Amino acid sequence: MIGKRIRHIKRYREIVTVLVKYGFGYIVRDVGLFHLLSLPKQIASDFSGNNDSKPVGRKIRLMLEELGPTFIKLGQLLSLRSDLIPDQIAYELRELQDSVTPIDPRIIKSAIQQELGAPVSDVFAEFDEQCLAAASIAQAHRAVLKTGEEVVIKIRRPDIETVVSTDIEILWDLAALVEKRYAWAKKFQISDIVEEFSIAIRNEMDYFKEGRNTEKIYNYFASNENIIIPKVYWDYSTNQLLTLEYIHGEKYADLVTSAPEGIDKRIVSERLVRSFLDQALVVGVFHGDPHPGNLFFFSGNKIGYIDFGQVGILNEEMKHNFASLIIGLMKGDINLLFHTIFLMSSMPEELDERQFKADLELLRDKYYELPFKEIHIGKVIQDIFETTKKHHISIPKNYTLLGKALITLEGIITRLDNQINILELAEPYGQKLLLNRLNPEQVAKRTLKSVYETLENSIQIPSLLKKTLTHLYKGKTHVEMELPQLELLLSKLDRVANRISFSIMLLAFSIILAGMILGQTFGAHPLFTSIPLLDIAVMIVIFMFLLVLLAIFRSGRF
Structure with missing residues (x-):
């Protein structure tokens, strides 16, 4: 850990400074990183956590945006974990802005040439230097192949892998320090979240993997002319560059205000829901972020999906568990609900099963025997996550990603046709999965x-x-023994010792100064009368005093 801090000392200081800026200086002090701040910032630090009136969720969001791409992605992952973090913070983190200033087109062209082994003009008939979108990890440009196909080139930002790798190393260190210091951090397994995030961001940066996921969904819908998925051009793709078919149609905002000719909102809504359920519960690979910006609509009620950078993966067991969860809730089967959540998640050792089942019964009573049309899947999922969060039950990321995607989808179709219900359309999928389970x-x-x-x-x-x-x-x-208050006790003892040292220094300084004044006044030392002995001694003592004082302040335990 120490080696990492020395190797990445500049980045550590940036992170620590931003934490203090947004009122989290007490964490910096408690985990032992206070010494990384410069002395003026140490003195000016506010450890109260109340340095401004902003809500804590907003402060966290602004802090993550300032810390850069890795931390923005971390915030986006945490926004899905409403089973772990408070709703108000999760909601705020969904507002994280992942748009940055585009890179100079010359740098982008140079990166494309390096990846494809030939100049852009030799590979593409046209290349639009104006980027379509610029995010913290990559940016996208429209181009035309020599064979005439319109494509989108998604290219990783130069040096982003180094930035992400450094930040992940630091996050591992910070997670270990926080878990060592705070009992709640250990309970919520912060290190596991960092590990999950590390895998997720590396997957997102691997364009071969994104291409394979896109192609898997493309192949499934290949015979369905109503669902359009971009084709992957593998000859023009690498680990750091992905070339896809360029899809552009009517935007969701235009559809809401006034549906263009040839588009029926009800048909579009049903097809949107069914195509998503096909992805999740049939293919097992689903679009993790089906927000309006990633959807296009076409005449004939056709739907196009773009940007499969964030996908969820459900194996057969996970599909069955999700279906069982919803059906158990609808049928009021508490044992099925408990068993399903047990299979889906990581149960804490101290779980009170009786209380957990009682909370599940309350949840069951809320939805039992209600008609499907009166049940909103978004509310059902939120209630389930609230119940598991109350009992410190950790739900795997792919389930929470599916939940978040369904909530997003429900919001989209509600504005198009509020008579359509996702649960009603999902019921046949659930029944089919259960029957397949009994095969x-x-x-x-x-x-x-x-x-x-x-x-x-x-x-x-x-x-x-x-x-x-x-x-x-x-x-x-x-034999392992856990003493959660030991670190706090040692920290307080350290502060007491530093304050005693400070007091002794003050006393010693006063005694030495008084002795020298008396000696200078009443003593007879003709040899030293011409030397400003008192001034020199005072300067030496003051210098030593300041050195000790600086050491105490830099320790962060005064």
């Missing part, structure tokens, strides 16, 4: 898998037992 072939596969895992675990038991007994015999067994 004899699927039951046989799960049984064989379970038997295989049991046998594998059984084979390992003797070796694990031998290893454990050997450690016991050799006295190598360690």
Whole structure:
């Protein structure tokens, strides 16, 4: 950890300075990074956390935006985790702005040439230097291939990988420090969130992976002329550059105000919902951010999706669990709900099962036997996440991403046709998944898998037992003890010691100064009468005093 701090000292100082600026100086002090601030900033630091009247969610959002692309992406991930963070903070983080000043076209052309091995003019018949969109990780430009196809080129910003790697290393360090200092951080497994984020941002920067996900959905809808997914041009794509078919049609805002000719809002809404459910519950790869900017609409009630940079992945087990969750809630089956959430998530050791089931019953009573048309899936998902959050149950990212996407989708179709209900359209998918689960072939596969895992675990038991007994015999067994208040106690003792040192220094300074004044006044030292002994001594003592004082302040424990 120390090596990382030395290697990235400049970035550490930037992060610590911004934390203090937005009123989080007390965290900097508590985790032991206060010494990274310059002395004037240490003195001016506000540890109260109330340096302005802004809501805490807004302060966090502004802070993340100032810290740059890695932290903006972290905030966007956290905005999905309403099962972990308060709603007001999650809502504020959804407003994070990921738009930046475009890079000079000459730099972009140079990057494209480096990736494709040829000048832009040799590869493309046309290249629009005016970018379509500029974000913190990449920017997009329209171009035309030599064969005449209109395409969009998505290119990573130069050196962004170095920036992200440095910030991730620092985030790992900060997570370890925060978990060591705060009990709540350990309970919410901050390190696991950093690990999840690290995987997510690296996946987002891997354009081969984005291309494969886009192509998987493209292939599924290839025979459906009503759903348009951009084609991937692999000959013009690399790990850092992705070339896709250029899709442009009517925008959502135009559809809401006055539907263009040839577009029926109800048909579009139904197709939008079904195409998303097909992605999530059939393909198992779904668009993670289906907001209006990523959707286009065409005559004949056709729908186009763009930008699959953020996708969710659901395997067969996850699809089944999500369907079981909704059906369990609709049927009022508490045992099914509890079992499904148990399979979906990570349960804390201290979970009060009786209270959790009681809260699930309250949730069940709220929706039980209500007609589908009266139930909003967004509200159902929020209520489920609120209940799991209350009991510190951590829901995996892909479920929360699916929940957030469904909430976004519900908001879109409500403005187009408020008579359409997502749950009503989703019911057949859920029933099909459950029936597929009971298929004899699927039951046989799960049984064989379970038997295989049991046998594998059984084979390992003797070796694990031998290893454990050997450690016991050799006295190598360690006992872990958790003393959550120990760090706080040591910190307070350190501050007391520093204040005592400061007081002793003041006393010593006063005694030495008084002695020298008396000696200068009443003593007889003709040899030193011409030397300003008192002045020199005072300067030395003051200098030493300031050195000690500086050391105490830099420790951050005064």
